[in-house]
Amino acid sequence: MTVLTILIHLCAAFICVACLAYCFRVTLVEAAPVFLCALVCVLYLLAMLRHLSWIDWIALAVAAVFAVWIAGRPREARSAFARDCAKNMTRASFITAVLLLAAVAVLTSAKVVTWWDDINFWATDLKSLYFLDGFAGKYGNAAPEFGDYPPGAQLIKWWFLHSFAGAFSEGCAFVGYYVMNLSFLFPLLRRMKERNAAVMFLMAAALWLFPSIAEVYGYSGFCADLTMACIYGGFLLAVTDTETPSALFYYGRLALYLAVLVLVKSVGFVWAFFGLLFLLLYRLCDKREAEGRTEGAPADIRRRLPGLFVAAAPLVSGGSWLVFCFLMRRVTRTTTTAVKYMTTDEYGISGYAGEFARAFAEAFLRLPLHKERGVAIDLTPLGLYLGICLIVALFWKLRILSDRTGRLVLWFSVISGALFYGVIFVAHVTIFATETQYLEASGMISSIERYGAPFTLGTLILLAGLWAERGERVVAAGRLPVFFKKNGVWLALILFVALTAGYRTGYDGLIGYRDRTEENLAERASMIGEDETAFLDAVRVLDAGKSARVCYIRRGDAPRWVNNSYTAYEAAPVSVVFKSVNLDGVPTDWIAEEIRASHAAYLYVEETDADAGAVFDALMREGRFSCGVLYAVTDDGGIKLTPVS
Numbered sequence: 001m002t003v004l005t006i007l008i009h010l011c012a013a014f015i016c017v018a019c020l021a022y023c024f025r026v027t028l029v030e031a032a033p034v035f036l037c038a039l040v041c042v043l044y045l046l047a048m049l050r051h052l053s054w055i056d057w058i059a060l061a062v063a064a065v066f067a068v069w070i071a072g073r074p075r076e077a078r079s080a081f082a083r084d085c086a087k088n089m090t091r092a093s094f095i096t097a098v099l100l101l102a103a104v105a106v107l108t109s110a111k112v113v114t115w116w117d118d119i120n121f122w123a124t125d126l127k128s129l130y131f132l133d134g135f136a137g138k139y140g141n142a143a144p145e146f147g148d149y150p151p152g153a154q155l156i157k158w159w160f161l162h163s164f165a166g167a168f169s170e171g172c173a174f175v176g177y178y179v180m181n182l183s184f185l186f187p188l189l190r191r192m193k194e195r196n197a198a199v200m201f202l203m204a205a206a207l208w209l210f211p212s213i214a215e216v217y218g219y220s221g222f223c224a225d226l227t228m229a230c231i232y233g234g235f236l237l238a239v240t241d242t243e244t245p246s247a248l249f250y251y252g253r254l255a256l257y258l259a260v261l262v263l264v265k266s267v268g269f270v271w272a273f274f275g276l277l278f279l280l281l282y283r284l285c286d287k288r289e290a291e292g293r294t295e296g297a298p299a300d301i302r303r304r305l306p307g308l309f310v311a312a313a314p315l316v317s318g319g320s321w322l323v324f325c326f327l328m329r330r331v332t333r334t335t336t337t338a339v340k341y342m343t344t345d346e347y348g349i350s351g352y353a354g355e356f357a358r359a360f361a362e363a364f365l366r367l368p369l370h371k372e373r374g375v376a377i378d379l380t381p382l383g384l385y386l387g388i389c390l391i392v393a394l395f396w397k398l399r400i401l402s403d404r405t406g407r408l409v410l411w412f413s414v415i416s417g418a419l420f421y422g423v424i425f426v427a428h429v430t431i432f433a434t435e436t437q438y439l440e441a442s443g444m445i446s447s448i449e450r451y452g453a454p455f456t457l458g459t460l461i462l463l464a465g466l467w468a469e470r471g472e473r474v475v476a477a478g479r480l481p482v483f484f485k486k487n488g489v490w491l492a493l494i495l496f497v498a499l500t501a502g503y504r505t506g507y508d509g510l511i512g513y514r515d516r517t518e519e520n521l522a523e524r525a526s527m528i529g530e531d532e533t534a535f536l537d538a539v540r541v542l543d544a545g546k547s548a549r550v551c552y553i554r555r556g557d558a559p560r561w562v563n564n565s566y567t568a569y570e571a572a573p574v575s576v577v578f579k580s581v582n583l584d585g586v587p588t589d590w591i592a593e594e595i596r597a598s599h600a601a602y603l604y605v606e607e608t609d610a611d612a613g614a615v616f617d618a619l620m621r622e623g624r625f626s627c628g629v630l631y632a633v634t635d636d637g638g639i640k641l642t643p644v645s
Contacts, residue, residue, distance in 0.1 A: 005163070006164055009059050012062040013039075017031045018031075021084070021088055022085070024245065024248070024249035025245045026245075027088060028088045028091070029097050030190055033257075034252075034256060036156065036179075036180060037253075037256035038256060039155075040152050040260045041260070041317070044152070044317070048134070051133060052162065053133050091192070092189075092194060092200055095195065096203055097189060100182065100204040104175065104182070107510050108171065108509070109169075110517065111174040113170050114524075115217065115220055115221025115223075119566055119569050120565050121149055122222040123569060125146070125151070126161075127573060128141065128143075128572045128575075130158055130161055130573075131168070131573040132545065132573050139328070139575070139599035140548060141328070141575055142568065143568065143572075143575075147325060148266065148321075148332045150262065150268070150318070152260050152262075153222065153264050156177070156179070157173040157222070160173065160176030160179070161173055177227075181211070182207060184230035185230060187237060187238075188465050188493075189468070196487060203493070203494060205494075208510065209506040210461075210501070212501045213379070213457070213460065214369050214456040215229065215449055215457055216371055216449065219509025223453075224264050225451060225454065227264050227265075228261060228454045228458075230457070231257055232274075233458035233461025233465075234461065235261070237461060237462050237465035238254055238257065239275075239279050240466060241469075251306040255309055255313035257275075258275060259313040259314055261314065262321075263318065268318070269314065270423070271454050271458070272318075278412055281408050282408060285404040285408050329599070352439060355439045356438060356439065356444075357429075359443070359444040362441035363381070364382055364448060365381075366380060366441070367380060368380055371502065376500070377499050381421070381445075381448050381456075384456055385421075385456075388417070388456070391463050392406070392409050392463065395463070396409075413459055417455050420455050424448060424451050428444070467492065468489060468490075471492065475489055528563070529563065531554070534606065534607075534628055535571075536570055538630040539571055539602075539604070539630060548601050549599060549600040550575070550630070551577050551600035551603050552578050552606070553580075553606070554581070554606055555581075555606060555610075556580045556582035556583075561578075564576075564578045583605075583612055584610045588619065595639050596635060602630055602631060602632055602644065603631045605627045612626075612627050620641050621634075621640045621642045623643075630644040631644060
């Protein structure tokens with residue numbers, strides 16, 4: 001990695017954001033998330049081609065095209081572009097955003113992966129993506145049990161690793177994760193005018209702490225639900241921005257948001273549906289208010305096209321991913337379970353449905369969303385749900401929302417929240433029925449706050465944006481000193497976050513995590529024993545730039561699924577299928593079928609007291625079988641093993 005490469009990517013990114021802002025007459029903080037969504041789409045196509053590194057040439061081409069374009073413009077046009085950039089770069093909103101990103105990048109760059117879900121998939125898949133320069137081939141995904149998890153957030157992390165680290169760095173991946181999430185909060189700042197250092201600093205802190213009002217996992221891991229919440233909230237807020245000077249920017253932004261939303265997590269389709277419903281109803285209300293009557297004339301096809309374009313975007317991006325997963329045989333354990341629930345009678349409602357219901361009710365009604373005692377207000381899920389509805393009602397009363405839009409936002413919040421909390425409960429008594437940690441309210445509250453984040457945080461982002469956009473009139477009507485009249489909107493937002501945020505969560509995510517880094521790394525190392533170390537040494541001979549699957553047969557003496565997950569992470573980009581087998585008396589034909597069913601190109605059997613030769617010698621192309629050796633698997637009508645030198 002050279003300084004020149006870093007500069008090219010930084011310049012290309014700024015050129016794209018600045019040109020978006022200039023062409024569509026928006027601020028840089030509004031253009032930033034649009035650029036990131038477009039970048040995800042470009043990287044998604046490159047990953048399909050397994051040539052992610054081509055983004056270097058694209059970045060160089062962007063810089064070159066811009067240089068030619070700006071040189072060919074009249075002098076007056078160049079001056080206008082320069083003035084627009086200077087104006088945008090000196091806005092309080094942009095300065096606040098840049099300072100926050102710089103602080104987050106510096107302070108979180110030493111983070112290491114500790115969250116269980118990251119070890120299981122998010123970090124493992126990212127490692128595969130990085131070393132393979134794209135998506136793995138057929139049966140080659142590094143986390144076989146989570147194959148159809150979408151890659152949207154992974155691609156931004158990859159871009160940061162590739163562009164700014166030049167090596168696989170967990171800390172740099174966290175920087176990319178936080179930049180992506182925060183970028184969808186930046187449009188909240190667009191009306192900030194006064195360059196008051198204290199207010200700008202406090203608003204930057206408020207943006208960092210904002211998710212901690214209702215979500216905690218995103219501060220310690222790559223929580224896709226938080227990313228979905230930020231995009232969904234950004235989409236809802238963008239729907240209300242009907243005064244944007246360009247219809248192309250308005251609908252293009254919405255389409256990009258939804259296209260990326262469904263590429264972050266499979267359940268993104270649910271939130272895309274809610275978003276499209278909100279768009280339809282909000283535009284209908286806005287149209288009727290503009291016409292000053294209650295019945296609007298049917299729109300012709302040309303007026304419907306932008307909405308159809310927005311609706312088509314998630315279908316194209318999400319649908320293409322599902323097709324790719326089908327072709328590459330990528331499937332998820334929970335997806336398989338859900339399909340069986342819907343298509344067969346193999347599963348029924350959990351026998352612990354009553355216990356799940358009691359745990360859900362107690363968590364929803366009584367337990368705070370924070371993991372620690374808050375400074376002022378500890379909101380329960382019900383408290384936050386009711387609080388959102390009360391804020392909407394207050395906005396309606398203060399005329400921040402008109403009668404029609406006030407009713408729409410209120411009913412939309414009530415119904416979407418109730419529906420999704422219902423979905424969370426149903427999921428626990430069906431596809432999560434074996435997750436017994438949710439039988440206790442202390443475990444259930446974690447699930448509620450995490451999976452409910454798109455509703456809670458998404459709606460809060462919408463309300464915060466409405467206040468930032470329209471609250472100035474309310475503040476101006478009060479008898480306040482000049483300072484408070486100028487900054488009252490932001491001070492109110494800061495106060496709201498200050499009263500409801502989880503300070504310890506925010507602090508640990510930014511700074512406090514360093515106190516536990518060595519301990520966490522030692523714990524990770526302890527998960528790799530002698531058997532796992534021998535396996536990792538054996539697979540190092542495989543080309544890290546090519547996808548390959550290994551069937552790892554373990555002694556059947558004890559379940560070691562935790563060690564398996566940590567081993568799979570260390571082995572990535574190699575895909576590992578673990579099988580625990582007691583080899584005493586196992587028929588050779590049976591083990592051959594197990595190897596075939598794993599779709600593995602390699603086999604590794606760890607040391608065992610059983611007579612492995614009695615099982616595997618018949619499968620050897622030549623010589624005798626030995627444990628602790630990596631074998632290439634060929635299947636020409638029969639399984640044959642050849643040692644890998």
